[in-house]
Amino acid sequence: MTKIGTTHWLLHDLKNRGITAWLLSGILTAFYLVLYFTEWLTPLAQGIGLDSKWTLYGLLYTVAVTLGGLWVIRKYRHNRYQVVRTSVVILIQATFAFSIPHLLKFLHQPEYYFSYLWPLKMDYLTPSYIFALPLPFIVYSFLGSALLVPIMAALFGKRWYCSWVCGCGGLANTFGEPWRHLSDKSSTSWRIEKITIYTVLGTSLLLTAMLFISWGAGKSNPELARFTTGFQSFYGLIVSSMLAGVVGVGLYPLGGTRLWCRFFCPMAALLGLVQKFGRYRITVKQNMCISCGMCSKYCEMGIDVRSYAQAGESFTRASCVGCGLCAEVCPRGVLRLENRSSRDPQEAILVQIQGVSASRPLI
Amino acid sequence: MHYVIIGNGVAGITAAFTLRERDRHARITVISGESDYFISRTALMYAYMDRMNLRDLEPFERKAYDKQKIDRVRGWVRDLNADQRQIRLEDGRKIIYDRLLLAVGSAPNRFQWPGLNAAKDGVVHFVSLQHLAECEGLTPSTKRAVVVGGGLIGVELVECLVHHGVEVDFLVRESWYWPMALAKEEGELIANHIRRHGVKLHIEHEVNAVRADASGRVVSVSTNKGLDLPCQMLGICIGVRPAVDWLKPVTTPPEINRGIKVNQSFQTTLPDVFSAGDCAEFVRPDGSPLVEQIWYAAKRQGELAARAMLGDAVDYKPSLFYNSAKFFDIEYTTVGDVTRLPDDATSFLHRLPGDAVSIRVIERNGSVIGFNMLGSRWDHTWFERWIHERRSMEDVMQQLHLAQFDVEFGRVRLDGVRAAFAEYLKTGSRRAA
Numbered sequence: 001m002t003k004i005g006t007t008h009w010l011l012h013d014l015k016n017r018g019i020t021a022w023l024l025s026g027i028l029t030a031f032y033l034v035l036y037f038t039e040w041l042t043p044l045a046q047g048i049g050l051d052s053k054w055t056l057y058g059l060l061y062t063v064a065v066t067l068g069g070l071w072v073i074r075k076y077r078h079n080r081y082q083v084v085r086t087s088v089v090i091l092i093q094a095t096f097a098f099s100i101p102h103l104l105k106f107l108h109q110p111e112y113y114f115s116y117l118w119p120l121k122m123d124y125l126t127p128s129y130i131f132a133l134p135l136p137f138i139v140y141s142f143l144g145s146a147l148l149v150p151i152m153a154a155l156f157g158k159r160w161y162c163s164w165v166c167g168c169g170g171l172a173n174t175f176g177e178p179w180r181h182l183s184d185k186s187s188t189s190w191r192i193e194k195i196t197i198y199t200v201l202g203t204s205l206l207l208t209a210m211l212f213i214s215w216g217a218g219k220s221n222p223e224l225a226r227f228t229t230g231f232q233s234f235y236g237l238i239v240s241s242m243l244a245g246v247v248g249v250g251l252y253p254l255g256g257t258r259l260w261c262r263f264f265c266p267m268a269a270l271l272g273l274v275q276k277f278g279r280y281r282i283t284v285k286q287n288m289c290i291s292c293g294m295c296s297k298y299c300e301m302g303i304d305v306r307s308y309a310q311a312g313e314s315f316t317r318a319s320c321v322g323c324g325l326c327a328e329v330c331p332r333g334v335l336r337l338e339n340r341s342s343r344d345p346q347e348a349i350l351v352q353i354q355g356v357s358a359s360r361p362l363i
Numbered sequence: 364m365h366y367v368i369i370g371n372g373v374a375g376i377t378a379a380f381t382l383r384e385r386d387r388h389a390r391i392t393v394i395s396g397e398s399d400y401f402i403s404r405t406a407l408m409y410a411y412m413d414r415m416n417l418r419d420l421e422p423f424e425r426k427a428y429d430k431q432k433i434d435r436v437r438g439w440v441r442d443l444n445a446d447q448r449q450i451r452l453e454d455g456r457k458i459i460y461d462r463l464l465l466a467v468g469s470a471p472n473r474f475q476w477p478g479l480n481a482a483k484d485g486v487v488h489f490v491s492l493q494h495l496a497e498c499e500g501l502t503p504s505t506k507r508a509v510v511v512g513g514g515l516i517g518v519e520l521v522e523c524l525v526h527h528g529v530e531v532d533f534l535v536r537e538s539w540y541w542p543m544a545l546a547k548e549e550g551e552l553i554a555n556h557i558r559r560h561g562v563k564l565h566i567e568h569e570v571n572a573v574r575a576d577a578s579g580r581v582v583s584v585s586t587n588k589g590l591d592l593p594c595q596m597l598g599i600c601i602g603v604r605p606a607v608d609w610l611k612p613v614t615t616p617p618e619i620n621r622g623i624k625v626n627q628s629f630q631t632t633l634p635d636v637f638s639a640g641d642c643a644e645f646v647r648p649d650g651s652p653l654v655e656q657i658w659y660a661a662k663r664q665g666e667l668a669a670r671a672m673l674g675d676a677v678d679y680k681p682s683l684f685y686n687s688a689k690f691f692d693i694e695y696t697t698v699g700d701v702t703r704l705p706d707d708a709t710s711f712l713h714r715l716p717g718d719a720v721s722i723r724v725i726e727r728n729g730s731v732i733g734f735n736m737l738g739s740r741w742d743h744t745w746f747e748r749w750i751h752e753r754r755s756m757e758d759v760m761q762q763l764h765l766a767q768f769d770v771e772f773g774r775v776r777l778d779g780v781r782a783a784f785a786e787y788l789k790t791g792s793r794r795a796a
Contacts (some may be wrong), residue, residue, distance in 0.1 A: 002413055003503065012413055078692065081775035186422060285768065286744050288687060291373070292406035296393045297415050306422055322782040327770055331689040333696070333740035336768055 014253065015178045021253035029250030036241045040295065042232040058098050061171065065093040068174030075177070080336070081324045085163060089170040097167045112137050115165050119204040120267035122235065126208070127215035136310050149267075156339055157280025158271030160321025166267070167247065168260055172300060173323055176257030180325065183256035183302035190302070193263050193319065200239060201269035209236050219351055258300045272318030280315040282326070284309050285334045295326035295335060309334050364389040366672060367450065367460035370438050371395035372404065373658055374640025375466035376423075378663030378672070383431045384675050391432065392458065394450075396439035398492050400425060405658060407495050417492075445615040445633040462672045464611075465623055466665065469656055471604035477572040478554055483579035483591035486597045489520045501596050502527050508596035509533075511570055513540050515742040518598035518690050521562055525594070527591065530583075532592045533557065534568045544686070546700060548712060549737055550719055552692050560691050565590065573597060603656055605642040620644055622654045627678045629668040630699040639668035645679065655681060673683045683750060685743045693719050698746035701725060707733065711756065713783045715775065722763075722780055726756040739775040740768035760784045 002012035012019045029224045034040050035057055045056035069090040077081035105111045110133050118125035124141040131138065141338035162169045172180070177260035210228045218225035250261030262270050282305070289312070301319045305326045308315045327335040366505060368375045368381050371393045379393050400705045402420040409415040436458070442451040443463075451457050471488035473479075474709075478487065485501060486492045486506050497521075506529065510521050513535030524531050535541075549650030557564050564568070568586040576582045605622035617631035618624045622644030629637045640661040645653040655664070661679065670713040671677040708727040714720070721737035724731055730753035731780065734746045745766035760781065767774055 008413070081770040084772050286743055287659055287663075288685075288743060289403040291403040291417050292409060293415065293422060294406070294409060297409075297419050305423075310422060324770065331694075333694050333768055334689040336740075337771060343621055353592060 011178075015181075017182065017254055023180075025251055025253045028252060029246055032241075032246040032250050033356060036245060037323075038086070052221075055102065058102075061112065061167065062093050062098045064175040065167075066090050067172075068171075068177060069185050072174055072177050076328060079324075082328060085324065086174065088164050090171060091172050092165050092350050096165075097170075107136070110137060114144075115139065115167065117141070117149060117267070119142045119201070119208065119270060120166070120168075120209065120265060122204065122232075122240070126211050126232075128211070150270065153271045154278035155275035157278055157316075157320070157322050158268065158275045159280065159320075159337075161271055162261060162268055162321035163323045168244065168265065169321060171249065171260075172252075172257035172261065176252050176300075179252050179257050180295050180300040181256070182254065183258060183262065183300050185296050185299070185302050185304050187304070193302070196263045197269045197272075197319075198241075200264045201234065201266040204239070204266040207231055239266075256300060256302070258302075258321070261321065262301050268319070268321070272320075275320070276316060276318050278316075279339045280322065280340055281314055281340075282308070282320065283314045283336045283338050284312055284334075285332075286312045288332050288334045290332055292331060294329040298329045300325070305335070365459065365461045366391045366464070367458055367462070368393045368464040368466060369450070369463075369640075370466035370468055370640070371398065371401045371435070371641060372466060372468045372661065373401075374468070374661040374665035375464065376401040377662050378464055378466060378639060379433050379667045381429060381669035382672065383433060385669075390434070390535055392434040392436055392460075394436045394438065394440060394452070394458070396437070396453075397436060399437055400428070404490065407489065408519040408523050411489075411495055411498060412413070412526045413548075436466040441609070441613075443610065443613040443633075443636075444617060445636055446618075446709045446760035447633065452654055456554070462628075462728075463636045464584040464668055464672060465617075465636065465642060466640045466661075466668075467606045467609075467642045468661075469510065470606040470608070471599065471706070472604055473599060474570070474601060476570045478575065480573070480574045481579065482575035482581040482597070485575070485595055486573075486599065487520075488599055489516055489523075490603060498523070498598075500528065505529050505595040507532070507592075507594045508598060509583075509592050509594040510598040510600060512598075512600035512602065513537060513541070514600060514602060515541075516603075517598070518557065520598045520600055521557070522560075522691055524598075525560055525562060529596070529792045530563075531559075531592075532563045532565060532594070534565050534570065534586060535570050536567065538567055540564070540566070540700065544697060546710075546712075546723065546735065547736060548704060548714070549723065550626040552721060552737060553693060556691055556693050603641070605644070605654060607642055620652055622652075627669045629664070629677065629679065630671070636738075637668050637672055645681075653681065657686060659685070683747050685747065687743070693738050694740060696736045696741045696743055696746075697734065697776060698743050699725070699731075699750045701733040701735040704733075711760075711784060711787050715779060720775055724756055724759060727753055729753075731756055732760050737765075741766050742768045757788070760763050 002009050008326050010020060013182055015025065026152050027264055035053065041053035041056060045053045050056050069086045072085050072086050092115050101111045118141065123129045125145060130141050163173060210231060214228035242258050243264045279292065289309040291306060291310045293306045293353060295309060299305050300323060303317050303320055322335050322337055327337060366389055368379055375393055379391050382389065383754055400421045401423060401706050403422050406415060406420050410417055410420055429682055437638065438452040438454055438456065440450050441453050441473065441614055448461065449459050452773045469490065471490050485503065487498050489498065508524050508529050509532045510517050511534045521533050538741060539547050540554045545553065554564055554615065565586065568588050571585045571587050573581060574583045581594060581597045584597055585591045606775055607619050607623055610616050610619060615633060617633045617636060622642050623631055623638040625643045625645060627629055627640050629639050629643065631638050641656045643664065647653045662681065663682065667677050667679055683699055687696045704725065705727065708725055710723055710725040712721065718738060723735040725733040731749055764777055
């Protein structure tokens, strides 16, 4: 509807795969290629007094999350969940993902990012890397991935990480906000997602297993050690650089903001599996949906939320990151993110039939 | 067996899917003149506001129709011959049915104001895809618009126009906004909210005459209070009526009053012809006609009409009224009786300070009969249950938190409401609603 020359044209074009969106996508992709595969940014970083291009990148990333986040907070200022969640995202990016690692470095400690965990950050369970760190970091790495991740996911769903803590999700939900609706909602893309994401998860598990074997038995088996090193750099190139960076962020204006999180992130895959069996769910109010489809449109993970809402089915999808935007945009207040099904009226009625007073909140 | 459904709105499509669920082999054909695929009419405003694409309005994936073997036919039906079990489309195509469902929905009301007929361009309604296209075509050349009609579609059109930077004069005939659904206090709360969005809301104003320029484009609207409002678009949103005009001249018309007359099993006066949704007219137990023009009723009727067509003994009774909406930013949930109340009904109203949040609970003879809530989210199923169980207002107020459906961290605090309610009980200030 919005045509060249009318108000909001630029905004519309940029948000809807117009020419400006392609242009921006080209710029973002080029930036990531330059960042990962050249040293061109190093002199620039040093010129402004930073030690490396990676520090410059971290600074830019933090600025993008902060500015985008402030804009998102303003946009959704009437929604406490969005305000709290986005504030936490900005805070974590500014501390755990930026200033604390550099402070550690300044104190001659390892540059450690507490907001990243294996298998998103493969290094943190790579024995040759992690065992070289001081003990507290080793303990945090292992306990973080083995206990913190699954327990929190079982209690609160994967959102505790994907839309509250993680930097990738953080950027998507702040700087990436204008493009969240571009995710593909078709059932075909859901099928593809299930294949790709579990392939990456399987690959990351295999790689970690091989890194441990190679660390233990590599000396007596140089063939294995060489293969594992090759595998590791292949994974680093394809998954960490290409999929997470170049594709993941470069294609924001064309494919939506969660391409990496939805199709490739091994951490999201793992959290999603736990989420399926945990307490988190989206509760659907009975018979109130008008099938308008705003929920599906604004789901960054490409979930066809409407198909559940119009059927009156409360649901938990492995891919749901709990950003809460479906509930925000719903004009009839049909959806609610919950950590427990306590408020389902039918269940409540069951409880009452069994003689428990409904006046007591059902936990 | 060939089931033919005229109309691919929510009633028609729900009927088609329900038929398929029960009968794997029958032929099912859905005919529509409006669109190739079922669209959500309620989302037209989001398409107009560029928040969605047209394709996003389709609630089902297109391949679902092939998968469910539901044939879609595009075209307007012009004739119905129940003796030959045949319908004829505008282009001459004939379709033979075994059972036919008329789910043809509503058409917008129009009032013959002086000058309206001369205005060939710039006068719009807002209930179909075709209307959306017209509105979109007119918007770039519109600086000011007048919208008539203080209901839901009116405020939706106003919101769309405001989004596109159009200055809007919004004419409401009644003494406050939407007295059909809102009491005076809430009507004023919403009116203030609408005004805060820059809309010029004129209460108790009616159109006197419409003026158009030489080319036929509307240029101004004058009101009964002497206002002369320049505009390039006139939106008429004064309600809808069953879209039954086309049925009157057909070979064998069914009996029509306001809508197509049906019994409690959705049967029209013609054999094997059923009707459901906005266009169907039932008879209430007291003999008065009942036409339900609301999404939820259409969906439920579509499902039940399909079951009647399959031969189930269906006895339709309208459910307790409920609805929800959003006026710009204010959400609204209503259940039961809240307006046009009997004299012995009393109501407790509390407005939260600062926010545009209000809570109204209505009781009669010691039991709650209605809820009207603005500005926060509620699970209406609790309200329905409390009304069905004829709970006392005291009991309901104590359990009100159970029905809250606000977002996490955003739950509206009910302490103030409870304190106000205690006061209301103590001072015996139960007043007529």
